[in-house]
Amino acid sequence: MAMSSQSFSAMKSQRPIAARTRRRRSMQPGEQVALWVSRIVIWCVIVMVLLPMWFVVIASFNPSNSYISFSLFPSNASLANYKALFQGGQFWTWVRNSLVVGVVVAMAQSFITAMSAFAFSKLRFYGRKYGLMTLLLLQMFPNILAIAAFYTALAKLNMIDMLGSYILVMLGTSAFNIWLLKGYMDSVPKELDEAAVIDGATTWQRFIHVTLPLSTPMMVVIFFLTLVGIFSEYMFAGTILQSPWNYTLGVGMYNLISGQFAKNWGEFAAAALLSAVPLAIVFAVAQRYLTKGLVAGSVKG
Template sequence: MRPKHIKKIIYHVFVSGLAVLLLYPVFWLIASSFKETGQIFATAGNLIPKPFTFENYAQGWQGMGNYGFDTYIMNTFVYVLLVLLGHLISCSLIAFGFARLKFTGRGIWFAIMIMTLMLPSEVLMIPQYIIFAQLDWLNSLKPLVVPAYFGHPFFIFLLVQFIRTIPRELDEAAIIDGCNTFGIFTKIILPLLVPALATTSIFTFYWTWSNLLGPVLYLNSPGNYTVSMALNMFLSNETVSNWGAMFAMSVVSLIPVFIIFFIFQRYVVEGISTSGLKG
């Protein structure tokens, strides 16, 4: 065998071993979801369930109290879609303003926006909670959804950098054809912004779907709980935790995440690294 072939074999063996190592927790989670609750930790080193059971999925899908797990999934989908819509609208408009419009203090406002990325979320938690409490927004999706319609600094920065790669000659040509500022945004910038918007959508979906702290702070009624809160309900410090049901519903909650990743994974790299136009 040639040396280059040996190097390829060694490389693929190493990468495959690393992939198995990184994916082992996922394999363990899936295998544990088919074990009896008493056997999950007793046979933690064995990935083959003995006996093989679907009881955990049946118990988990029944949920807790008067609400089934399907209620929590629907709540989470509504929450994610509203936040996603808010990020796409607000971040694209704000990014277009920073990248294309000239106004007094643009650089200063952009720097201030970037500086907010350095603020720990814990610093903002108490002031935001007080504001939402005074607005009587507690135990609703408003505290979780409304801020999304005022932009997110990370996504704004991402979209600004993408828009700056789009030649301004396209804007000038549109102006000659009679387009106003909003027309330039909708007819020129927005169509070319699709890869970056797809990246924004994917990250928003991931972060919102797995968000636990926000729903715990603002949602008090079990009928409004999200998936992350519902999974936490299977654990108890006072009684026996239903680990089997929690693992089973964890697998169910991962299905939308995997579907979104495999369908749109190419947009993640393309939206971050690509230019506005390709020759």
């Protein structure tokens, strides 16, 4: 009896191998050529994407402060650019300011986006049909058109060169995020809302206890997209923030290469690599929610 069970398990383990063998043998020559061509194309694309990043890595270890190198490996690699970047502590100040602004804006904007999306998805009010479409049309205009208005208003209120002012300006909710989250909330069964109404729940309670917990994956996606956008934003930060201790990463890194007689390309490359570390950590922690939110938001339930 033991021998029969062992032989049965051995035959069971050999079935996938035999199936793969038959599948491999059944491929036509033309299909094999297409498969290898697709693999070569994919690898070429990967190399093309990673090659510029590799040149940034080389520039960060190049003590000659040259940004363009014709060698794939640095000849005189050193940590001089990283040491120069850390001297004075300005880089850590930029990182701290970017983290503070990014986390505060991402959290606040995600919550404002959730309230707006809930209103357009679950409530019925006058102007609901064309309200979100109007927001999307307004979003098409470039943000640079609003810089003069924001700067004039902040100057009259004596709020120039303040991190709080920059956070206040960046709190404007993205119409695209509202549209994305509204589509996700539309997939939440309306029977849950109806059951909450029968139990006596108010609109706020329906939002906090029913819809918002079920929208966590998409909320994480919006939080991450907002955080990435704040880390890479320069236009408003360069206009509002004027003191070195208030610089974010975008403004501080631009000042490294904006000198008339000296452009610190090596330090810029080192800062570019180090600035990606916080985002990589956030992505690694929230990867499960990001994948679930993006997949769920790609279809309409």
